[in-house]
Amino acid sequence: MPDPYEDxxxxxxxxxxHILSGGPMTRLQHGAFPDIxxxxxxxxxxxxxxxxxxxxxxxxxxxxxxYDWAARSGLDPQITKEQAxxxxxxxxxxxxxxxxxxxxxxxxxxxxxxxxxxxxDELARIAVEYARQKYNKR
Numbered sequence: 001m002p003d004p005y006e007d008x009x010x011x012x013x014x015x016x017x018h019i020l021s022g023g024p025m026t027r028l029q030h031g032a033f034p035d036i037x038x039x040x041x042x043x044x045x046x047x048x049x050x051x052x053x054x055x056x057x058x059x060x061x062x063x064x065x066x067y068d069w070a071a072r073s074g075l076d077p078q079i080t081k082e083q084a085x086x087x088x089x090x091x092x093x094x095x096x097x098x099x100x101x102x103x104x105x106x107x108x109x110x111x112x113x114x115x116x117x118x119x120x121d122e123l124a125r126i127a128v129e130y131a132r133q134k135y136n137k138r
Contacts, residue, residue, distance in 0.1 A: 004085050004103055005092050016086035022073040030065075030072050037064040040124040048128070053098045054138075059131035062102045064123050066109025071117040080110050105134070 022030070041048060041060055051057045070080050084106035092099040108130060118126070 001100070001104055003096075003100055005089060005096070005100065008085075008089065013086050013089050016082035016089075018075075018079055018083050018086075021075055021079065021083065022069075026072055030069055033068045033072075034061050034065055037061060037068070037120060037124060037127070040120050041128060044121070044124050045128055053095065054101065054135075056128065056131045056135050059101075059105050059134055060124070060127035062105035063109040063112070063130050064127040066106030067113050067123060067127070068109075069106075070110040070113035077110055077113075081107055084110065105131075 038051065038057070038061055041057060041064075048057050048060075049055060051061065066080075066084055069083070070077060073080060075083075085103055088099045088103040088106065091102075109127070112126065112130075
C-alpha cells in the first residue's frame with residue numbers, strides 16, 4: 001500500500017484536519033471510545049494480549065475507531081478519511097510505518113460502516129476478525 005504521507009506536509013494536515021467537524025460532544029464521545037472498545041474486546045477475547053504497535057488488539061482498536069467516527073460523526077466518508085489521515089499524521093514523525101498502517105486500519109473501519117451502526121459487542125467481533133486476518137497476512 002502506498003504511503004499516504006508521501007509529499008504530505010503541514011498544509012495538507014490543516015486541510016485534512018477539519019478540526020471543528022462533529023461538534024464537541026461527538027468528539028468527546030469518540031475520544032473515550034478506544035478505551036470502551038478495548039474493554040469490550042478484552043472481555044470477549046481474554047487471550048488477545050496487550051495493546052502493542054502492530055499487534056492484533058491495536059489493529060482492532062484502530063479499525064473500530066474508524067468505524068466509530070464514521071458512524072458517530074455523520075460526515076461524508078471522504079472527509080472522515082481525511083480526518084483519519086490528519087490524526088495519524090501526528091505520530092508519523094516518530095513512528096512512520098505504524099502511522100501508515102493505523103491510517104489504513106482506520107480507513108477499513110470507515111469503509112465497513114454501512115449507515116447502520118452495529119452494537120459495540122458486534123463491532124468488537126468484526127474488528128478482531130479484521131485484525132487477525134491482517135496480522136496473519138504479515
